[in-house]
Amino acid sequence: MKYRRILMAAVCMVATAVQAQEQNMERDTQRVHTKYLSEITLVGRNTRADIHFLPEVLGTQINAGKKNSLIVTDNVQGNVVTNSMRQVMAKVPGIQVWESDPSGIQIGIAARGLSPNRSWEFNLRQNGYDITSDPFGYPEAYYTPQLNSVQRIQVVRGAGSLQYGPQFGGMVNFVMKNGSEINKPFQFETQQTAGSFGLFNTYNAIGGETNKAHYYAFWDRRSGDGSRPNSAFTVNTGYGSVTLKATAKLKLGMEYTHFDYRSQQPGGLTDAQFTQNHLQSFRSRNWFNIKWNMLALNTDYTINEKSRFNLKVFGMAGDRNSNGFLATPNIKDTINAATLQYNNRRVDVDEYRNAGAEFRYVNEYKIGKLKNTLAAGVRYFYGNTNRKQNGKGDTSSDYNFNLLSDFGTNLSFVTNNAAVFAENILHIGEKFILIPGVRYESIRNSANGRISFNSNGSENKINNQNRTRNFLLAGVGAEYHIGSTELYANWSQAYRPMLFSDLTANPTTDVIDQNLKDAKGYNIDLGWRGTVKEYLFFDVSGYFLQYNNRIGAITQQRTDGSFYNFRTNVGNSSSKGAELLVEFSPVKAFFKQSTSGNITLFASMGFIDARYDNVKVVTRNGNTLTESTLSNKKVENAPEQIIRTGITYSYKKLTANVQYNYVSKAFSDANNTVTPVATGVNGLIPSYQVVDIAGTYKFTERFYVKGGISNLFNEKYFTRRAGGYPGPGIMTAEPRNFFFTVGAKF
Structure with missing residues (x-):
């Protein structure tokens, strides 16, 4: 009921503003209203606002009827250098952020009660292609683009499943700078940033545009000591793209991304350790290393003024390496009295080798006098993951991956995926549109290899797992336009494939259900969004997310009396709530002109009620099994309230922002x-509130400075309890810290 009251209050407030709107709308110089636009680099090019809606048709993708957001990163007042997502996505309501990585190397975001673990409930893309390890078997994001280089961030909520496939959360696409926004043959850009705890970032880029081509390339290096001992990091990112305008209709592009980093991991804390000193560390021998290389080829062809297609061919080679002492934080990493050395560390290595292609086609056609749009496509993906774990490392403390014996676990995973999809904008009158859509998916996962060694030295192999599944997903959206606002609704089916971890189990202790199913469900959105002249931007909506066939492990007993873990579908959960964004400029609303600058207020609120339905739990107590359910239990990592508010002041060359963040308590386990x-692994995650300030001053179009203080009042808090990497235990969030950037363009 409380969510309904909040939603109705927001709707009434917006309705009052809309009723005051004049019949003949003036042009909004802050935001672009273009509905159909094929060049993504043109969206909001001259805007000063950091949040927009996606056009109904953008290139070859349909966004009409979907809950969506478009973030202009250059206009974000916050710490973009370290990818501070609570500041970057402040105006995307309901986004939960795990803040356990001070360097911003790996982001963890989610919404609607889903898990933020390396953003694996979102379909993460860069320029429209996959950037995760394997979106169908291990969808964790070890690579995040350096946001200095990102032009726009497109966010499509749950309904993105029809065009982009899994997951339940929707799609996040990082649109990189490509030179087409520069409007001259050559430009050199440099940004130098210093900050707390030894932070230093250097970003240097070249780019330009001619009649025949545009290009962009950058090199970024970020390093720091971290706020806790044993948390130093070094990150290198390189990127280059070139687009050739071969003919008036044909554009050919190529881009390459290199990413690598080395970080020391300070480990987690118990609650007692966190209370004593939340910035201490008891792990000095834990290291993490990533190497990521991606290549993509892009073809855009305009058949005629009504039809066009895009073809992307992409490949990725990535490595994930870790070495450390991974006991829970209540166990000290000390010198063994018997050997007079530290205990051996554990070495884990993953190798990802992926390739794929995606073809998209858009055609505009008329039925009578009304224009309609069809978007369709096909996709193929191949992924090969080699996983080597539980290797016996050395007893030293330095960064190395020395192996003293063979890996206990050596597995190979292969994914083959093919998909066909289509969506259609159908105009029914001048104001009302329907957007039906369908997607057909075929997935084949296979797993084989060694899970461990037996005591006699023989290999304990998994049974070769081969799973082929076919999905037919459907959905329908709608919009009804009221002036410069619109009512929108969407129902879309979604699914989450079984992960590699669901296909591998130790045969001596675990059994995999041969009838194991992928998680399936649907998202529903109903909302109202739009603009009123230049002073109001809003999006008010309610949602419902049904998550069926959740996968888990329950304890079972064999006929001989022995026990085992049975990995199967254990039940369902659902999330419901409201998401509200209102951005209001009282100066523009009440004054025709202002000589003292502009003030903008915003409120971004997400309300979540995520609960388990009939999830079965079987526990062992001695020699007996006890069955219970998690009915009505709260879903873990799902705070009921995520509230971000702020005020921005702009005057001539100065823009300054103050942002308040509140996240209510959440549970860490089901x-x-x-x-x-x-151990600190399970327990309540308390509520917290954080205040950030940031600003930009542009001396000229060429020279500018940026700066800010994050966690202004030095809140002591944490957002997650880790069961493994990078913990285990409580992962402390960052204390008060600052950054200062000097930038120039020539």
């Missing part, structure tokens, strides 16, 4: 454990 366990 059993809703309140009292923390001794």
Whole structure:
């Protein structure tokens, strides 16, 4: 009921503003209203606003009827250098952020009660192609683009499943700078940033545009010591793209991305350790290393003024390496009295080798006098993951991956995916449109290899797992236009494929259900969004997310009395709530002209009620099994309230912002454990509130400075309890810190 009251109050407030709108709308110089636009680099080119809606048709993708956001990163007042997502996505309501990585190397975002673990409930893309390890078997994001180089961030919520495939969260696409926005043959850009805890970032780029081509390339290096001992990091990112305008209709592009980093991991804390000193560390021998290389070829062809297609061919080679002492934080990493050395570390290595292609076609056609749009496409993806774990590392403390014996686990995973999809904008009258859509997916996962060694030295192999599944997803959206606002609704089916971890289990202790199914469900959105002249931007909506066939492990007993873990579909969960964004300029609303600058207020609020339905739990107590359910238990990592508000002041060359963030308490496990366990792995995640300030001053179009203070009042908090990497235990969020950037363009 409280969500309904909040939603109705927001709707009434917006309705009052809309009724005051004049019949003949003046042009909004802050935001672009273009509905159909094929050049993504033109969206909001001259805008000063950081948040927009996506056009109904953008290139070869349909966004009409979907909950969506478009973030202009150059206009974000916040710490873009370290990819501070709570500041970057402040105006995307309901986005939960895990803040356990001070360098911003790996982001963790989610919404609507889904898990933020390396953003694996979103379909993450860069320029329209996959950037995760394997979107169908291991969809964790080890690579995040350096946001200095990102032109726009497109966010399509749950309904993105029809055009982009899994996951339940929708799609996040990082649109990189490509030179087409520069409007001259050559430009050199440099940004130098210094900050707290030894932070230094250097970003240097060249780019330009001619009649025949545009290009962009950058090199970025970021390093720092971190706020806790043993948390130093070094990150290198390189990128280059070139687009050739071969003919008036044909454009050919190529881009390459290199990313690598080395970081020391300070480990997690118990609750007692966190209370004593939340910035201490008890791990000095844990290291993490990533190497990522991606190549993409792009073809855009305009058949005629009504039809066009895009073809992307992409490949990725990535490596993930870790070495450390991974015991829970209540166990100290000390010198063994018997050997007079530290205990051996554990070495894990993953190798990802992926390739794919995606073809998209758009055609505009008329039925009577009304224009309609069809978007369709096909996709193929191949992924090969080699996973080597539980290797015996050395007893030293330095960065190395020395292996003293063979890996205990050596597995190979292969994914083949093919998909066909289509959506259609159908105009029914001048104001009302329907957007039906369908997607057909075929997935084949296979897994084989060694899970461990037996005590006699023989290999303990998994049974070769081969799973082929076919999905037919459907959905329908709608919009009804009221002036410069619109009512929108969407229902879309979604699914989440079983992961590699669901296909591999130790045969001596675990059994995989041979009838194991992928998680399936749907998203529903109903909302109202739009603009009123230059002073109001809003999006008010309610949602419902049904998540069926959740995968888990339950304890079972064999006929001989022995026990085993049975990995199967254990039940369902659902999330419902409201998401509200209102951005209001009282100066533009009440004054025709202002000589003292402009003030903009915003409120971005997400309300979540995520609960388990009939999830079955079987626990062992001695020699007996006890069955129970998690019915009505809160879903873990799902705070009920995520509220971000702020005020921005702009005057001539100065823009300054103050932002307030509040996130309510959440549970870290499905059993809703309140009292923390001794290891710090499970227990309540308390609510927290953080204030950030940031600003930009442009001396000229060429020279500017940026700066800010994050966590102004030095809030002591954490957003996650990790069960493994990068913990285990409580992962402390950053204390008060600052950044200062000097930038120039020539």
